[in-house]
Amino acid sequence: MKIDPNNRADLSAQIAKAIRDAIVEGQLIVDERLPSEAELAEQFDVSRPTVREALKRLAAQSLIRTQRGATGGAFVNRLTYPEAYGQQITTATLLLSMNAVSFQTACEARFAMERACAPLSAARRSSDHLASMRAEVFRQNQPGLSDEAFCASDVAFHRALVDGAGNPVLSYQLAGAVEGMQPLMNMITFTARSRAQIVDLHTEIADGIEARDAPRAEAALTRLESYTNELATGVLAKRKAKAAAD
Amino acid sequence: MKIDPNNRADLSAQIAKAIRDAIVEGQLIVDERLPSEAELAEQFDVSRPTVREALKRLAAQSLIRTQRGATGGAFVNRLTYPEAYGQQITTATLLLSMNAVSFQTACEARFAMERACAPLSAARRSSDHLASMRAEVFRQNQPGLSDEAFCASDVAFHRALVDGAGNPVLSYQLAGAVEGMQPLMNMITFTARSRAQIVDLHTEIADGIEARDAPRAEAALTRLESYTNELATGVLAKRKAKAAAD
DNA sequence: AATTTTCATTTGTCAGACAATTAAAAGTCT
DNA sequence: AGACTTTTAATTGTCTGACAAATGAAAATT
Numbered sequence: 001m002k003i004d005p006n007n008r009a010d011l012s013a014q015i016a017k018a019i020r021d022a023i024v025e026g027q028l029i030v031d032e033r034l035p036s037e038a039e040l041a042e043q044f045d046v047s048r049p050t051v052r053e054a055l056k057r058l059a060a061q062s063l064i065r066t067q068r069g070a071t072g073g074a075f076v077n078r079l080t081y082p083e084a085y086g087q088q089i090t091t092a093t094l095l096l097s098m099n100a101v102s103f104q105t106a107c108e109a110r111f112a113m114e115r116a117c118a119p120l121s122a123a124r125r126s127s128d129h130l131a132s133m134r135a136e137v138f139r140q141n142q143p144g145l146s147d148e149a150f151c152a153s154d155v156a157f158h159r160a161l162v163d164g165a166g167n168p169v170l171s172y173q174l175a176g177a178v179e180g181m182q183p184l185m186n187m188i189t190f191t192a193r194s195r196a197q198i199v200d201l202h203t204e205i206a207d208g209i210e211a212r213d214a215p216r217a218e219a220a221l222t223r224l225e226s227y228t229n230e231l232a233t234g235v236l237a238k239r240k241a242k243a244a245a246d
Numbered sequence: 247m248k249i250d251p252n253n254r255a256d257l258s259a260q261i262a263k264a265i266r267d268a269i270v271e272g273q274l275i276v277d278e279r280l281p282s283e284a285e286l287a288e289q290f291d292v293s294r295p296t297v298r299e300a301l302k303r304l305a306a307q308s309l310i311r312t313q314r315g316a317t318g319g320a321f322v323n324r325l326t327y328p329e330a331y332g333q334q335i336t337t338a339t340l341l342l343s344m345n346a347v348s349f350q351t352a353c354e355a356r357f358a359m360e361r362a363c364a365p366l367s368a369a370r371r372s373s374d375h376l377a378s379m380r381a382e383v384f385r386q387n388q389p390g391l392s393d394e395a396f397c398a399s400d401v402a403f404h405r406a407l408v409d410g411a412g413n414p415v416l417s418y419q420l421a422g423a424v425e426g427m428q429p430l431m432n433m434i435t436f437t438a439r440s441r442a443q444i445v446d447l448h449t450e451i452a453d454g455i456e457a458r459d460a461p462r463a464e465a466a467l468t469r470l471e472s473y474t475n476e477l478a479t480g481v482l483a484k485r486k487a488k489a490a491a492d
Numbered sequence: 493a494a495t496t497t498t499c500a501t502t503t504g505t506c507a508g509a510c511a512a513t514t515a516a517a518a519g520t521c522t
Numbered sequence: 523a524g525a526c527t528t529t530t531a532a533t534t535g536t537c538t539g540a541c542a543a544a545t546g547a548a549a550a551t552t
Contacts, residue, residue: 009512011536012302024336030344036502047537049295052504053302056258060303061336068503069545079340090270090307091333094325098276101415108366109415116362120354169347169355173419255543257505282533293506298535314534315514 011046012053018044019054023063023076034064034074062087081168085175092180103184103232110177111225114158117165117174118221119214125164132160133206140199150195151185157202164209188228188235197227257292258299264290265300269309269322280310280320308333327414331421338426349430349478356423357471360404363411363420364467365460371410378406379452386445396441397431403448410455434481443473 007014022028035043040051055074058064062083064074077083096106121129136157140150155178162174190198201224208217253260268274281289286297301320304310308329310320323329342352367375382403386396401424408420436444447470454463 009535013305016306020336024339024343026343038502049298049538050536052295053299053535056299056302057306059259060262060306061333063340066503067545068543070499070501071546072502072544074503078344079337081341081345084337084341087307087333087337090266091325091330093270094309095327095330095418096415097270097272098324099327105413106415109413109419112362112366112411112413112416113359113419116358120358165358167351167355167358169342169352169423170358172341173355173359173423177415177419255504284533295507296505299504312534313514314512316530316532317515318513318533320534 011044012050012057015040015044015046015051015054016057019058020061020063028076030076030078032076034076036073081172084172088172088176089179092176093183096180097183103236104229106177106181106184107225107228107232110174110181111221113170113174113177114162115218115221117162117167117170118209118217120167120170121161121164122209122212122214122217124166125209129160129164130206130210133157133164133202133209136160137199137202137206140195140202147190148186150190151182154185154198155179155182161205161209184232188231190231194227194231198224201227257290258296258303261286261290261292261297261300262303265304266307266309274322276322276324278322280322282319327418330418334418334422335425338422339429342426343429349482350475352423352427352430353471353475353478356420356427357467359420359423360408361464361467363408363413363416364455364463366411366413366416367407368455368458368460368463370412371455375406375410376452376456379403379410379448379455382406383445383448383452386441386448393436394432396436397428400431400444401425401428407451407455430478434477436477440473440477444470447473 019028019034028034034040034055037048037051037055040055041048044051055064055066058074059066062077062079065077066072066074095101136153139145139153140157145153158178159171159175162178163171165171201220204220205217205224208214208220265274265280274280280286280301283294283297283301286301287294290297301310301312304320305312308323308325311323312318312320341347382399385391385399386403391399404424405417405421408424409417411417447466450466451463451470454460454466
C-alpha cells in the first residue's frame with residue numbers, strides 16, 4: 001500500500017487511491033484502524049495536511065470514519081445501505097440534472113426497473129408493505145395535499161413497492177432511480193384530474209400486488225409510465241409555448 | 247451558501263455540505279468557478295487548509311475539478327456517465343463485499359434488472375451491439391481462456407446487452423449491479439462443462455435479441471440466473487465441506 | 493476500592509510560507 | 523506592426539510548526 005511513484009503530482013489523490021485500493025482488495029478490513037495521520041505522513045513521505053486531504057476524500061465516500069482522542073483515528077467503515085442510498089441518490093440526481101437527460105429516458109429506466117421488481121414483490125410482499133402502499137394512496141387522495149407532499153408520497157408508494165421484493169440490493173439500486181427523478185417530477189404540476197388518474201393507477205398496482213398478480217401490476221406500471229410521459233410532454237410544450245411568446 | 251452556525255465542529259464537512267447543496271440546488275451551475283480558496287476561507291471564516299479539506303471531499307465525489315494557475319480554481323464539474331459508472335461500481339462492490347450479501351440476493355437483483363432491459367434491447371439494439379455480444383460469445387468458447395478473462399468477457403457480454411437498450415440511465419444503473427458482482431463471480435471456478443452451458447445460454451440470449459424476441463431472451467436470462475445460482479451453491483457447498491474437514 | 497486528576501495520543505484547526513503552474517501583461521526584437 | 527520572449531500576478535499544491543479539543547488510560551488521591 002505504501003507504493004507511491006516518483007510522481008509528485010496530486011499526492012493526496014494518489015494516497016487516497018492507495019488506501020481505497022487496499023480497502024477494496026480486502027487488505028484493510030472493516031473496523032480496522034488505519035495508522036495515525038502522523039504515521040501515514042511518514043510512510044508516504046508527505047506532510048500531515050496532505051494525508052488529511054487524502055483521508056477527507058475517503059471520508060466523503062463513506063470508506064472511513066474518524067474519531068478523536070487517545071484511542072481514536074481513522075477506521076475502515078462498513079458501508080451501510082442507508083449510506084449507499086444517500087450517495088446513489090446524490091449521484092443520480094446530479095447525473096440527471098446536469099446531463100440534459102430527457103424526462104422520457106429517465107422515466108423509461110425507472111419504470112423498467114420497477115416492472116422488474118413487480119413479480120418479486122407480488123410473490124413476497126408482507127402485509128406491512130401492502131399497508132404502506134395503501135396508506136400512501138389514501139394520502140394522495142386528500143384534497144388539500146400540496147404538490148410537494150403528493151410527490152413525496154408518490155416516492156414513498158413506489159419505495160414500498162420495491163421494498164416488497166425483499167431484495168436490499170434492488171432497493172438500493174431503485175432508490176437512486178426513483179428519488180433521483182424527484183426534481184424532474186417536481187416540474188410537473190399536478191391538476192386534480194391528473195392526480196385522480198395517478199391514484200387510480202396506484203390503486204390498480206396495489207391491487208395487483210395484493211392479489212399476487214404480477215402481470216396486472218406490470219400492466220398498471222406500464223400505463224403509469226405512459227401517463228407520466230403524457231403529463232410531462234404537456235408541461236414541457238406549455239413551457240415552450242410560453243417561452244416563445246415572451 | 248455562506249451559512250455556518252456557531253457549531254465549530256467538523257467545519258470542513260459543513261463547508262462541503264454547504265457547497266454541495268448549492269450545486270445540487272442549482273445555485274452553482276456547471277463550469278462555474280468557485281471563489282478561490284483564500285476567498286472561501288474568508289467567507290466561511292476558517293483557514294485555508296480547512297477549505298481545502300472541504301474541496302477535496304467534493305472532488306472525491308466528482309462534484310468539482312480544480313486547475314492550477316492564474317485562471318485556475320475550483321469549477322463545478324459536469325458529472326459524466328463514466329464518472330458516475332466508476333462511483334457506482336465502487337459503491338456496489340463495497341456494499342456487496344462488506345455486508346455479507348448472499349450470492350443469490352445479488353444475482354436476483356442483477357438478473358431482474360437485466361430482464362427489464364431485454365424488451366428494450368430487443369427492440370432497439372443496433373448491429374454493433376449484436377456483433378459485440380457475438381464476439382464475446384466467441385471469445386468465451388476459446389479453450390485457453392483464463393477464468394478471469396472468461397468473467398471479464400461475461401461482463402462485456404451483459405454490458406452489450408444492456409447498452410443495446412439505448413438508455414444511458416439504465417446502463418449506468420446496471421453497471422454497478424453487474425460489475426459490482428464481479429468479485430463474487432470470480433469465486434466460482436468455471437469447469438469446461440459449466441462454460442459450455444453458459445455459452446449456450448449466451449447464444450440463446452443473443453439469438454433472442456437478434457430476432458427481436460424479448461420473451462425468448464428473458465427466458466434464457468432466467469435459465470442463466472438459475473444455472474449461475476446452481477454453480478454458486480455447488481462451489482459454496484464444496485468450500486464448506488472442505489472447511490469442515492480441516 | 494472508588495473516585496478524581498493527570499497525562500499521552502490523536503484528530504481538528506490555524507497561520508504563514510514557499511513551490512509549481514498557468515495565462516495574461518509587458519517588453520523586445522525583427 | 524507583428525511575432526516572439528520575458529515578466530508578473532494569481533491560484534492551487536505542499537510543507538512546517540503550532541495549539542485546541544476530545545478521549546481513554548494511567549496515576550494519584552480519598
